[in-house]
Amino acid sequence: MRFSVLVPTLKRPKLLRRNLEGLALQSRQPDEILVFLRVKHDLEGVATVEAFEEAHPNINLRKITTDEIGTIIFAENSMIKAATGDVCCFLDDDAVPRPFWLENIARHYEADTQVGGVAGPPINNIAGTPDEKTTRLRNLIFWPGFILDRTTRHTATAVECDHFCGANMSFRADVLKATGGFDPRLRGDVHRLELPLGFMCKRMGLKMIMDPLAEVDHYEDVRHDDFGSRFDSVAVCNNAANETYIFLCEYGPFSRIAHLFYAFLVGNFANPGLAWAVFGTLMRPFWKSRFLLGMGAMPAAWRGRILGQKMYREALSEEAL
16 A cells, blocks of 8 residues: 655744654655645745655655645645555644554555555644653544544544644545545634544444554644634634534434534533533632633634534535535
8 A cells, every 4th residue: 555644834944844853753654745845935834845755766746836825735635636645644844644544544444445544643742742641532523513523642542533733644545535635625724624534434334443552742833824723703703613613514314403402512622612602600719721612712613603504505405516
């Protein structure tokens, strides 16, 4: 099997250099590395890739370029179209794969043709120290829209799950082809962009595997786009819109109605409805977590839910044309 590694980047040359050096040290080398570059806007990024090519002439690195800023969806879809591998491995430029990362991903695909996606935990690196945590739970989606996300934690062994994290995940090319890539309607920093791929795997009868050994070190840094923090009101609105839009696209009529009731009355950790907002407000003095949002975030989340419905109706209208 051939494995393509896809790395979008923008104005983070130091992180990109670390990312590429991590790929150069893999026990199993990628068949190709694709880096998406906004040439006019990221001259340092271009120079970083060219220096890496000069230092590693035996590595098959391909530059996918544009003169426009574009969106992360445009970058990912451009690389998907250009990739020649049987599997596409998505890696953020601020994620550094550990030496056996690709080997541990590849073994699942090569051992079982029913594996549609494989991912590993992106371990947050704080002041140079990996913040490694364990969990007995796994990434699951519960009807009508509760998302259990344990992405950054290690399970004891590889487990089946329902969704991944975009910073470190992979899918068979057939799954990506079936979805047409990522949905360009998603807003902001395209939080939850991977959810439709998980639903597609289930429809195709394929498994999704989270392997704690397919880990990367995640060095979160300043983003050079217009989307700001994931926790300001604009981001909360966009994230809630994306979430509701995806569930409305994936669910049938009754489940769509159930999801909307759930979204407004309960919600999810980072996109709180009434229940999560009250819980977050009461718990914040005792539970220090940047993901625990209170009543202040609920209006933005509710606006996002309404916007998600609008996105869904627009998608239906476009399909009807």
